[in-house]
Amino acid sequence: MGLFLEVMLYGVLLMKKIKVGLLRLNGCGGCFSKIYQNLNISKMLDIFEFVDLLKMADEKPDYVFIEGAINTGNHKLIDDFKKNGSKIVLFGSCSIDNFKFAGIDEHNPYHHFDIKVYGCPVDDRSIYDFLSLINQGRNVLDITYPVCKECAENNILCLLLDKIDCNGYKTIGNCSTLCPKIGSSCIGCRTKLGENDS
């Protein structure tokens, strides 16, 4: 949180708000809901200006957060934002791989993104980490380890050893192992390791 506060103060000193456009496509709405619930952290609204791109399509934001599955028909819209200088952020699992954890292969990935933020939904901690990252201009949220790493760190007995199907070994980690912690196998909702890199 200390780094986050530094970033906040830096943003305040700049006195120019970072404009974030929220583009909601074919998702449940859970990821953006987490943003709505965190607008009062530190000086969030002093640093960021949020706009709803479904209502204000002519905006030219610094960042476009995309929530929900992307189909081929959406690519042009996203390309237009990119041409106008917006950085494209795939916000949450649906925009990254479109229900692939369920074996549904209707994957029309958008490859020209700048940043991925994992989660189903994106949790509060990921939002804090991400906002500090964009101020540093880093491109990719650096998570390259599976859920297994956190299970091991938290002494959670591996479900595979009990012959319980678990996808944790091939799923992006940093989720606090919410499911294995209570004996529920990982379904892979945070997307597969190693896929869809830009």
Add this chain to the structure above:
Amino acid sequence: MTHKNISLEISAPKIRIDDKSSLIEKKLVGQKAVFAHHITSRIDHLMTASHTIASVEAIENAYGINASANVRRMRNLLLMLELISSHNEFLYTKIIPRFFGAANIFEFAEKFKKEYNRYVHISKKLNLVLSAVGGKYPHPISVVVGSAAVMPDFDKKEQLIKALKDVRHDVEKTNDIIIKNMTYKAEFDYLNVSLTELDFVPLIGLNMLCNESIIDIKKYYDNYDYTKKIMTGPIARVSNNNKLFEGSAEKVIKKQGLSFPIKNPYLNILCMSIEMLNFLHVGIDLLTNFSCETEEVLKYKPKKSVGHACVESPKGALFYNYHIDEKGIITKARIISNIAQNSALLEESIKKMPIDFDRRTRRQILDEIEFMTDCFYL
């Protein structure tokens, strides 16, 4: 005009409403039935527990499994908590900013910090309890076929009860705001449809109350007529069960002098805040008397079967019907949400809105239509 799950094309006098969430039915075919709720819980973040429970109950119905009374209490508790949380989310992100003259939740958060913080306080406390009861929220994992994967930690029970009691004042203040601003009048002829029981407001059930007739849900939805003007959701639950509401909710219903059945769709918003009061009261009671003992996992074998279930989601009655093969794979799925059920009435309501085309700008007209659509909880 695009509005969340629906897109509206308006060219007088025709209106088309597309329910994108019904595409999920096709995605379920070929999936393992016991896995299906992981997909359906991701249809709508305001109904994740509702979809999860409806999916699991439909499979239990197909396999002839009877979950224990305590498991059913846990599911009811989860539905009540989700109802309060989702109504809170919807009111504060869609409706209340408008009452304060804010264009959206961001402007509302900036200019009306006290009211915005009330929304956040209710959200965070409800999330805490929902996560404890659901294992995880949204997309709860405690609900599994025949059992509960996890029960709330007994040692934390007092903390959870306190969390619910902590939001009582904020929920009452929310209700005050709604009452002060609900001056919209309209009158339509429609049927209020909801689950029904004799002595409590049901959130899971098999009996549907429709126009004073009680019909089995399977029979009701098998003969469902999408052109009929019906309303399902808060307004229907309050209309049909008004004598069963408790505590502050009961007092508000009396004080507002509501007449039943409610014929004004705008009052769906007032009914949301009344339900928040009611289910907070009932939820605290249920949690206080709740047993946190671990449940036995019932053994079952997949079999070729057909099952159905109905739950009262925050937005309205939610019906699930699955056809399952001998290997436990879904061969056919049917999900009927509030969008499908309320769309005929929504279309009529929009068409009959008294819009002054001469004095209103295009933006103002779309705003009025959007508000009417919001009242239908889409």
